[in-house]
Structures are given as structure tokens and as C-alpha cells.
Amino acid sequence: MKKLILLFFVFISVTGLSQKKYTIKVNTSKSIKEVLTDLSEDLDPYNRFILDSETFTFSSNQNLSEEFFFNQSNDETTIVSVIMESAKMVYQEKGGGTDCETAQLLCDNQSFSANSNGYGTQELYGGNNGGGNRGCLKGNERQSSWYYVHIESGGNLEMTIDPNVNSDDYDFAIWGPFTDVTANDNCSPVTNPIRCSWSLYSGNTGMSSSSTDNSENQYGDKWVNDLNTSAGDVYILLIDNYSISNYGYELSWGGTAILGCTPVVLPVELTSFEGYNNGPNVLTWETASERDNDFFTIEQSIDGKDWKNIAKVNGAGTTSEVTNYTHNVYNIEQTINYYRLSQTDFNGVTTTYKTISIDNSLSQKEIVKVINLYGQEVNADYSELRIVIYSDGTTQKMMGK
Numbered sequence: 006m007k008k009l010i011l012l013f014f015v016f017i018s019v020t021g022l023s024q025k026k027y028t029i030k031v032n033t034s035k036s037i038k039e040v041l042t043d044l045s046e047d048l049d050p051y052n053r054f055i056l057d058s059e060t061f062t063f064s065s066n067q068n069l070s071e072e073f074f075f076n077q078s079n080d081e082t083t084i085v086s087v088i089m090e091s092a093k094m095v096y097q098e099k100g101g102g103t104d105c106e107t108a109q110l111l112c113d114n115q116s117f118s119a120n121s122n123g124y125g126t127q128e129l130y131g132g133n134n135g136g137g138n139r140g141c142l143k144g145n146e147r148q149s150s151w152y153y154v155h156i157e158s159g160g161n162l163e164m165t166i167d168p169n170v171n172s173d174d175y176d177f178a179i180w181g182p183f184t185d186v187t188a189n190d191n192c193s194p195v196t197n198p199i200r201c202s203w204s205l206y207s208g209n210t211g212m213s214s215s216s217t218d219n220s221e222n223q224y225g226d227k228w229v230n231d232l233n234t235s236a237g238d239v240y241i242l243l244i245d246n247y248s249i250s251n252y253g254y255e256l257s258w259g260g261t262a263i264l265g266c267t268p269v270v271l272p273v274e275l276t277s278f279e280g281y282n283n284g285p286n287v288l289t290w291e292t293a294s295e296r297d298n299d300f301f302t303i304e305q306s307i308d309g310k311d312w313k314n315i316a317k318v319n320g321a322g323t324t325s326e327v328t329n330y331t332h333n334v335y336n337i338e339q340t341i342n343y344y345r346l347s348q349t350d351f352n353g354v355t356t357t358y359k360t361i362s363i364d365n366s367l368s369q370k371e372i373v374k375v376i377n378l379y380g381q382e383v384n385a386d387y388s389e390l391r392i393v394i395y396s397d398g399t400t401q402k403m404m405g406k
Contacts (some may be wrong), residue, residue, distance in 0.1 A: 051104065151242070273298050375387060
């Protein structure tokens with residue numbers, strides 16, 4: 006039976022924080038990193054620091070007892086005692102996207118400081134070193150940052166992740182190359198990374214031209230081979246703080262490649278869909294970007310349940326520019342009309358967006374007068390924004406023709 010040997014002391018911090026730091030010495034055939042993952046998976050820990058080949062520490066926001074640790078013993082480990090001391094948390098600004106779909110685009114080669122505190126959806130899956138998208142990474146995301154790296158001018162690309170606290174254990178993986186059009190389709194990644202480091206050692210990690218391996222497990226030296234890039238390549242980068250310490254890092258680049266700021270094209274991103282009665286019912290919508298957008302379909306209903314197609318409007322295909330659309334509906338029922346917008350890709354996939362309504366029952370009422378925003382009476386065909394006052398006291402704003 007393997008043994009996990011620990012000593013038990015309690016230290017009181019002058020700050021009075023309740024978080025506790027546990028130092029653990031291991032006698033086992035497993036690596037420290039594997040033991041730490043097994044032991045603390047359900048402990049809601051913050052810090053995981055690998056001290057040497059037999060010792061690690063971690064901090065938890067739970068008030069764990071010595072009895073709790075004894076209960077964690079199994080055929081692989083036997084817990085004897087625990088060293089505890091208070092741990093102070095330090096927070097920095099979050100860097101990168103919490104999830105791959107919100108990845109931050111890196112626009113230049115300037116170094117910057119950030120933090121990987123927190124994670125969103127767990128996006129790593131599959132077996133270790135095969136299948137899925139994990140590559141060399143084991144376990145889930147701990148404190149993760151996702152980035153898009155766009156190559157403006159090709160060349161070799163080196164990278165250094167320098168933890169603010171040298172005892173932090175940062176890991177990373179890189180997928181690609183993609184293009185600005187295909188990168189989003191691969192976020193989250195669906196294949197193994199082309200560069201990957203899961204070394205158990207703390208301190209700096211990254212890519213270097215002096216390294217020869219493209220991937221390394223927990224026994225690696227924290228450095229893998231650099232990338233040979235071409236103009237237009239887009240890579241997906243995951244930086245993960247295995248220590249869960251809330252301490253940040255500095256990211257810097259080397260080599261001859263130059264990073265650019267060409268945005269990654271997203272699926273059709275609808276930013277607005279609105280409508281108003283202006284004689285015809287005027288429907289307007291706007292997209293921030295489009296990818297493979299064949300056409301929009303407008304549906305109409307008078308009860309919000311039964312729908313009929315009334316128009317098809319061609320899309321812009323693929324663009325990263327803001328695009329505005331307008332469609333006039335002349336066949337109007339004298340009631341509340343509901344309109345629904347959907348979008349169809351070139352491959353036939355359809356997405357349905359929000360539903361809006363326009364109250365056309367007002368058109369059955371007698372118009373008493375029409376005024377402008379200053380309260381002055383104007384003609385019904387006034388070219389600016391006007392307010393129509395009806396016989397029942399209701400009003401309606403209308404845009405100029």
C-alpha cells in the first residue's frame with residue numbers, strides 16, 4: 006500500500022483569512038500532479054503548487070479537518086497528517102476568454118500581463134494523449150484563458166508564459182493553423198493540439214526554437230518546439246493555471262512572426278431586429294458579422310402561433326462588416342402583427358431569431374392630429390419623426406417617409 010505522509014500544524018495569519026494552505030508529502034508510484042488531481046478534485050481548492058518530486062501544497066476555501074483527509078485514503082495513498090496555514094488571495098484582471106467561443110484576439114507582439122482566474126464551460130474532452138481534444142492535458146480546465154493568435158507576417162513564433170508567482174504551475178495548448186473564417190468553427194477545438202505542455206514543474210513555460218518536442222507530459226521541461234507560421238494563419242491558444250492560485254502571468258512573444266488584428270469571422274451575429282408602422286410595416290435588422298449567410302426569411306402571424314412566410318431577403322455571405330437590412334410589409338392585418346426572423350446558411354442550416362410585434366389596430370382609429378417633437382401640428386406626411394394622436398387618446402410615433 007502506498008503511503009501519503011503529512012505533518013499537522015496550524016498557523017494564524019494576521020489577516021485572519023479563513024482559507025487554509027495544506028502541505029503534503031507523497032510516497033507513491035504516481036506523479037505528484039496525478040496524486041494532486043485525484044486527491045483535490047472535489048475539494049474546491051484554490052492553489053496547487055508543486056514543490057518537488059515528493060511534495061505539493063494546495064489551499065482551500067473550505068474548513069477541512071484532519072479527519073477529512075484520513076477519509077481520502079485509498080489503496081493508492083494513506084494519509085497520516087496535515088500541515089495547515091492561512092493563505093491570502095490576490096486577484097488581477099481576467100485575460101482572454103473564459104470559453105473558447107469568447108476567445109480574445111491578440112493583435113500585436115507586445116507582451117502583457119493577465120490572469121486566468123476562473124473558467125466557464127469545461128471544453129476539454131477525450132482520453133489522455135489520444136482522442137478528443139486534450140492532447141497532453143489531463144483533467145479539466147482549472148483557471149483558463151482562451152486566445153486567438155492571428156499571424157500577419159509569417160515566420161517562427163516563440164512564446165513565454167511567465168507566472169507572477171514562480172511557484173505557479175501554468176500549462177498550455179495550441180490548436181491550428183486555421184483561418185479567420187474557419188477558426189470559430191473549431192472553437193472549441195475538435196482535434197488534439199499541435200503544441201502542448203503539462204509539465205509538473207513551476208516557473209516559466211512556452212515555446213522555444215531550442216526545444217525539439219511538440220508535446221510533453223508531467224515529466225517534461227515546460228518547453229516545446231516553436232511554430233513555423235504563414236501569413237493568415239490563426240491559432241487557438243489555451244493558457245491554464247493548474248495551481249488555481251489566482252495569481253497572473255506575463256505573456257510575451259519571440260521569433261520572426263508578426264501578429265495582426267484581422268478579426269475571426271463569427272456566425273451571423275444579429276445585433277437588432279425592430280419594426281414600426283409607417284404606412285407599411287417597416288422591419289429593420291442589423292448584423293455585426295456574417296459567415297456563409299445565404300438568406301433571411303421573414304414570417305408573419307396574427308396570434309404568435311401560426312406562421313406564414315412573407316419574404317426572403319438575401320444575406321451578405323461572409324463579412325466582418327456591420328450590415329443593415331430593411332423590408333416593408335404592405336399586406337397588413339388590422340390587428341397586432343407578429344414578425345419572426347430566421348437565417349439560413351449556404352449549407353441549409355437555419356437559425357431562428359427573436360419575434361417582434363407591431364400594433365396595427367391603431368390604424369382603425371380616427372387620426373385627430375399629427376405633431377412633431379416640439380408639439381407643433383404637422384401634416385401626416387411630415388418628413389421627420391412625428392407623433393400621431395388618435396380619437397381614443399392613444400398615440401403612436403412614426404418615422405418620416
